[in-house]
Amino acid sequence: MPQQPPTDRTQPQEAGNARPSATSRTAPNGDLSHGYNPEGARHTDSAVPLHRTEPVVHDYRSEGPAPGRIAFRWAHGSNVAAKNRDPRVQVIQYNEDTFVLRQNVCVHWEAPFTYLLFGNAGALLIDAGATANPRYYPLRETVDALITRWEQARGRTSVPLTVALTSGEDVAQNQGVVQFADRARTTIVPTKLAAMQQHYGFSGNWPSRTARIDLGGRVIDVIPAPGTHRDGVCFYDPYCKMLFTGDLLFPGRINISNDGDFVSSLERLQGFAASHPIKWVMGGHIDMMFVPGKYYPRFATYKPYERVLEMAPTLIDDAVAYAREIRGNEKMLIGSDFVLFNGVSPDQRTKVWPEGVPDIDPPRPF
């Protein structure tokens, strides 16, 4: 019998999918050494019963990350934005209780990601997109349909929804909130800083303490994370072991709004990651290309060479190192997986290239 490879709890091997990226799987035909009945199977509801007599209660407790994949490519705009016919809201089901939504790049160049998480007692929508007009960006309609389908699968009705933002002030994440204003059984976390702090119970202990959103068996941690926004927060999902970081840390051009807060928040995340398993860090946007250190400029509406969304948790350490380097310096700093802008124009350019990182120019699209 072959020796089992050492397992790393923060980067667990998935059955048949040794590497998390859909395009770089090392065992595309499965990996016999993982066995036929891995632990994760208990997280999947069976479709075998024809009629259910009572609502399904899902067990969200899990040792490692719940199984799930981003097995598809993100829509990335088109050369002629006016001719784009991709979905306005792209939905990828990560697993039955976790959805990742992306706004069409040709509806808004920020193309933010929105996350929809379900627990036994409710659903949580993290962020709300960059466009308020539902004709251009029907987020509410899409979320309603996802909730309806989930309710039918779980034999439930009237699942309450919480809409929470990684930053209430960020117009690339808060515009869609208005679409939920009149929705029944919906709690919208206030977007103003003081009201948001009061809502979570942060009064007096911001940003040192964390808060919780209980979805019923799936308890989301709310971690204060000012730095790119004064009202920034991160969310941690212990079921998928994902950390949702919004504008604080994402594979793109990170505009630092207060470098002291930025360093402290990343250090806080580093401390959090030391005590909580993290599979992926999930940001709110992608600007980076799949070659290191290269990125799309602001307002780009065609990003065919986009990097994948998910970030390994070790990137938090990289981010802390870069953040400490840039603290107190008004400049930009290029890293392999993100670019930091501190006190300079969001269009700042630099000739300084990170040492040891290959400098690859992807071909120019049309």
Add this chain to the structure above:
Amino acid sequence: MDRRTFLARNAAVAVVPVALTTFSASAGARSPVRNPIDFKSNLPAPGDFPARWICGSESLMDNTDPPVQVHWYNDHTAILRQNKAYSYEAPFAPLYFGNERVLLLDEGFTTLRNDWDLRAVVDTCIVDWASRNGRDPASLELLVAFSHLHADHYAAVNQFADRPNTRYMGLTHEEMIGFWGMTNFPEERVTLDLGGREILIWGSPGHVVSEFAYYDSYTQILYTGDMFYRGRCYISFWEPWFESMKRLIDFVDTHPVTHVMGCHVEISKDGEDYPYGLTWQPNEAPVQMTVKQLRETYEFAKTITEPGIYFTGTVFLCNQTRSMTTIDVNPYRYS
């Protein structure tokens, strides 16, 4: 045939007598058109700009404007402007008609005809003009030139590769100045004859090395490319740019100019900077500028001694600031 023979009155090649009558294939021997349009009386020819150009939209995939707005400034002059939902660069492109030739200056930022078919738009304009004026569109030679050597001005050249009766610039400095028969760039001013309609062309480096200024003697519009336009004039080389400005001033001192026109608009009517790459400019300033604005900018430029971004009241002069392309800041900054 020497590449310069299509330039009229070029002293360097004026060895062929104008009155020579011959049946050779030389350009000068082409039979004159019947009932030629008079492009030399009652100048400047009147014309107007639209009150508002198409300027993108909030959601680009919901944009229903055409890929390019074709505006007839007057009966013999069209100005094309690309839709911002087709490219954020959204350059302007004048199309000048003469009795025997059509000149397209700049092209818009598009490469493939299936993305948007610039050639078909130009052909439609030529057919329209020809039918209005009782001409055969096939008889008109199309010259495709550009203000300067940047992709948003030349990207569509290959759409014209198989178009009959068409000549276009090459994509090197040498081919560009050769296309206009210049041997003393940038000072030399040549006269292009479109058939009764003359275009004056001279060098205007500074934004890039390979750039021209174009003056249409019929509308008296001075087309200044990207070295002077209503937005961020990215000045890569200050001294040559300043010299080019001086040449423009010398020109307007000695020639009547109705409008000064650049290739882009990146500024609002209120002087607000529309940052680089923006695809919706609902309150944008007009593309045309006055001679007074050109003179004011020149006076302002005299005071500039350092690299940096300067607002003259009309344009932003971005003196050697490619590393800082816009003046805007992170709006969420706090202390």
